Amino acid sequence: MTKQTKPEALRKTPSIYPTKTKLQITIIFFVVLGFYLFSMVWTQREMVGGFGDALGNMYTVIEKFFPPNLEVIPKVWEAMAQTIQMAVIATTLAAILTVPLALLSAQNITTFKPLYLFTRTLLNTLRTIPDLVLAVIFVGLFGVGLLPGILALFIFSLGILAKLISETIEAVDMNPLEAMRASGGNIFQVIYFGLIPQVLPQFTSFVLYVFEINIRASVVLGLVGAGGIGLVLDQQLGFYNYPNAMAIIILIFIVVIVIEFISNKLREALI
Amino acid sequence: MIEFKDVGLIYPNGTEGLKNINVTINDGEFVVIVGLSGAGKSTLIRSINRLVTPTSGSLSVDNENILDYRGSDLRKLRTKIGMIFQNYNLVNRTNVLKNVLAGRLGHTGTLRSILNLYKKEDIGLAYESLQRVNIGEKIYNRADELSGGQQQRVSIARVLTQQPKYILADEPVASLDPPTSHQVMTYLKKINKEHNITTIVNLHFIDMAMEYADRIIGMRAGEIVFDGPASNVTEKTFEEIYGRAIREDDLRGGAKES
Numbered sequence: 461m462t463k464q465t466k467p468e469a470l471r472k473t474p475s476i477y478p479t480k481t482k483l484q485i486t487i488i489f490f491v492v493l494g495f496y497l498f499s500m501v502w503t504q505r506e507m508v509g510g511f512g513d514a515l516g517n518m519y520t521v522i523e524k525f526f527p528p529n530l531e532v533i534p535k536v537w538e539a540m541a542q543t544i545q546m547a548v549i550a551t552t553l554a555a556i557l558t559v560p561l562a563l564l565s566a567q568n569i570t571t572f573k574p575l576y577l578f579t580r581t582l583l584n585t586l587r588t589i590p591d592l593v594l595a596v597i598f599v600g601l602f603g604v605g606l607l608p609g610i611l612a613l614f615i616f617s618l619g620i621l622a623k624l625i626s627e628t629i630e631a632v633d634m635n636p637l638e639a640m641r642a643s644g645g646n647i648f649q650v651i652y653f654g655l656i657p658q659v660l661p662q663f664t665s666f667v668l669y670v671f672e673i674n675i676r677a678s679v680v681l682g683l684v685g686a687g688g689i690g691l692v693l694d695q696q697l698g699f700y701n702y703p704n705a706m707a708i709i710i711l712i713f714i715v716v717i718v719i720e721f722i723s724n725k726l727r728e729a730l731i
Numbered sequence: 732m733i734e735f736k737d738v739g740l741i742y743p744n745g746t747e748g749l750k751n752i753n754v755t756i757n758d759g760e761f762v763v764i765v766g767l768s769g770a771g772k773s774t775l776i777r778s779i780n781r782l783v784t785p786t787s788g789s790l791s792v793d794n795e796n797i798l799d800y801r802g803s804d805l806r807k808l809r810t811k812i813g814m815i816f817q818n819y820n821l822v823n824r825t826n827v828l829k830n831v832l833a834g835r836l837g838h839t840g841t842l843r844s845i846l847n848l849y850k851k852e853d854i855g856l857a858y859e860s861l862q863r864v865n866i867g868e869k870i871y872n873r874a875d876e877l878s879g880g881q882q883q884r885v886s887i888a889r890v891l892t893q894q895p896k897y898i899l900a901d902e903p904v905a906s907l908d909p910p911t912s913h914q915v916m917t918y919l920k921k922i923n924k925e926h927n928i929t930t931i932v933n934l935h936f937i938d939m940a941m942e943y944a945d946r947i948i949g950m951r952a953g954e955i956v957f958d959g960p961a962s963n964v965t966e967k968t969f970e971e972i973y974g975r976a977i978r979e980d981d982l983r984g985g986a987k988e989s
Contacts, residue, residue, distance in 0.1 A: 635816065636820050636821060636823075638782065638820060639814065639820035639821075639833070639886070640833055640836060641782070641809070642782060642812075643814070643833060643834050643836055643837055643889070643890075644836060644837020644838075645806070645837060646806060646836075648845070649836045649841060649845070653822065653825075653844070654833075657822050657825045658823075661824075
């Protein structure tokens, strides 16, 4: 008896995924795998000898950079402070301008579709420009200094912040907003009382996060002439003054860690 | 007075929300609208403060046709109509007092409200409303720290602070347990009698409808299929409204707590 019923039961039991889905997933898996294999083979052909000398070179590099000349640190303090100031100013400006932009690019608040699409596209375009390119353009426009750095960071962080925050806005609970609307509030009151309390913690957290990114980015921007510690680092490397460069690198390292630690603690307290 | 004349509403996706509604709600009445979910109760109630807009007929509140209201006219209409929701619709991260003060938004200028410069008497009014629903000691708690029943009482306080002429309640007890449901309905009834505020409540529990309503309106498939004083209503009437036999889950049950 059991022998007869068993195959029948097996045939009737459906598999968890439909055959079509299974087939699609298998194909996608092999395509991705093939892509990996191809790029592995290809890059290794182009990087022949890439790893071979690395260990030997490491020794030379370390020998050049050590010991760091720590006496240079008091002299570069000012540049370091400038870098932090750049990040503070750029992040603050971006945080302010993000508010209207994020509202205009959130589908649940901006129900007028053309406006929403326009802001969305503008922000997407903004985000595709790398910060380094922005810095190069602004240095070309305004000359070497802090201003081009601040502008580059500002536009760069505006793109990230507005995107992150508009997505947060799209995920809020719309019910309290409906209640505010039903009690006769105008659009500003509805946003201020129904929406802002819901997104404020994430907003602050994202702003701190972007501030951290900006500190690191502002160092890199200095390399292309946008002021701050990056500019000094670039000069020292240009003079082949590696012990000085090493001291600057260590300073940057410590400052970034301290700032990240503080902002992490702040963000933990907020959420 | 709220007057529906041949009101119809077709949603953009083609669903017919309301069909040929003709009904007049007089000042001071406590009306309960019953019907199965999808019968059009919410659509009917939300037409009155224009959270949805009927597509045909005319709807007048205090003898003014509200269907072509826009902008400030619409906001003025909404300030005199308070609304209570199934999910309370409080701002969770904000404290109880500020939630209740939101009821004054329509009466307060934009700048004044954004700077938190509510008039002293408004704050007094908010506190008084909270005391009326016996929750005066919770003013600085965050809304999400309260139980469902407490949150619904806060939302009643918010509506009271609005000093409306009409109160609309869309399934106010559907998310609450039986004793709390009776408590909330008792508050609504008390407010209706003491302040003479016209109150329209959507319910699908027939025992609660019979207990609290002065007048019952029955809806099915977007149409009004019954309209009469609660004293005329029997289980038979409900079977006609629902189009099927009464079941256990059509009753809220639970003795009235006082």
